[in-house]
Amino acid sequence: MRPLLCRFALALFSLLLMGCQVTSLSSSYVSTLSLNTLYDYQLSDAKQQPLTPIQAAVQLASFDVVMVGELHGHQGIHRFQADLFAALLQQPHPWALAMEQFSRDHQAEVNRYLAGELGEEQFIKQANAWPSYKSDYRALFMLAKEAKAPVIAANAPLNIVRCIGKFGPEYLQRLPAKERSWVAKQLTLDSDAYKARFMANRHHGQAPSEAQFAAQTSWDDTMAESINDYLARHPSQSVMLTLGRFHIKEGLGTVQRLQARNPALKIALIYPVTADEIETEPQAQSWMLKVAALPPARLTGEPLPTFSLGEPEC
Template sequence: MNKWLSLGLISLLAGCASQAPSTQPLSTPPITQAPATFYDYTIHSPQGETMTLSALAGALKEADVVLVGEWHGHPAAHLLQAQLFAALYAQNPNMALSMEQFTRDKQHVVNQYLASEIGEKTLIKEGNAWPNYSSDYRPLVEFAKQNQLDVIAANAPKPIVRCIGKQGPGYLDRLPAVERKWVAESLTLDNDAYHEKFNASMHHGDEEKTKRQFAAQTAWDDTMAESMVNYLALNPSKQIIHTAGLFHVAEGLGTAARIKARNPNLTVMMVTPVTEKAQVAEGSPDFTVDVMPIPTAYVDKDTMKAAMKEIYGRNHDLKCYQAAEDNTNLDK
């Protein structure tokens, strides 16, 4: 499977500073050689020019939405997100944080945490925080909390998305009204460049299955896009920084395209991590961040197949609403 795919797709198929931020943008000296550790990164403009972090923040100043991609769990990608968030805030404190890592149905839990009505352990448990929350996303949420910034739980709930992948986009029509609001009003199912890129990453040869899987994939992108567009409609002076897997962000094909389709007047910019072997397409508008490649997940093919089988097997326990004419409300 294409290494650009986020860990969210894999699931489907189956510290903050304690002091107030500086009034000056953070600055990272440009690195002129390959990253030496997993925390090192080098920033480049879309034209290939090396940039400091403060220069990147300045270049993003007029964006309504800044999409920052990641390899989930990559130290440099998460370090960049936290540092860029602080740098953007230093030049414009009128900001909000949007996250793939929290879903719409948990917005009230996130709000309770920001208001100090619950503790972090409750946020993690009741908010269905990702397993790497404490190491990778705590710095972002704590920065927002410390500076009284909104955090948008932007994504669609994973069980619903997995049911779309299993039954197709028509599954949304079976949802109760409350749950239907947790996913975008409409899904982008056209054969656009994002659809083509997704199809190219699929190798199982089942066309109908691929269509259902893409409907699930774009359910994430459309929901995150709609969440941000709706927020900006109510808060037009805000700038949003959004964190998501890089397949959603890269080249402006996923979430960015769905934001623009909903509001063409918004300016959306992308910051995408890359390695020597994993690059964005030539001419892409992304600001790129060179990082050390993540380790090879599996060397032995049989071990990989066993792991994938375990992930795919999760769908056997998936409970989805059946069609109205069926005798029961749920199937497995």
């Protein structure tokens, strides 16, 4: 073989070998990534197979809705949400972002910011963004903005939810038509598994009331209705929803309410667990997002926090 041809063949062999090594390293990285910081995460599918966000996006491309649960304020989960949505935006068909963190009454402000008609400070103020917007959701929101992807302000307004919690679902009958439209048309008040799990929780030793459950499900039903209505208007799109993990635990809550409205929808759930919860938080029918354990909120003997949202103006 001529020297030049030999060198070319050797170079080609080296490139092929390098490609094999990169593939192997990538696979190894996914399966053995350690959770050294609060920014790290490990994703695995329902078969406990490790995946990168890019690999996950390929598998999720055929789903209508992907619900990504979160522990509010956990940096690793918020990093994953942005990584996954960036990968989903590379898929052939369009994706929209739905967020628990914005309520229906501020959809116009969300749209104005996406259109470049508001600066960030005015957007945060006018859209009543969560206090942690800059640290937790800015990167995710900016992905949608740069890609010109729709953002659905999916939730019910907090002030209305709090009044439901005080007076029960009957409070909705008092509202003017415009304000009533900010909450789902129908609330799921049946004694289902979700209600049983919610009522089993105790706050300061007290069981929740029926009115408090109505407030809870007003969030779930409103988010479910928001997504269902959006997909009815845009059947060629898919939606990724960010929300607290309680709303999707065991496939209940928002998941149930969306399936009841449209059983044909194909829904994927990604449920986060911290490294110290793996054995106590089994999640059937869910993908698992493993993240580092959070520091203890309180040490033994330290008092519980005392705070109040005050009386709602109803």
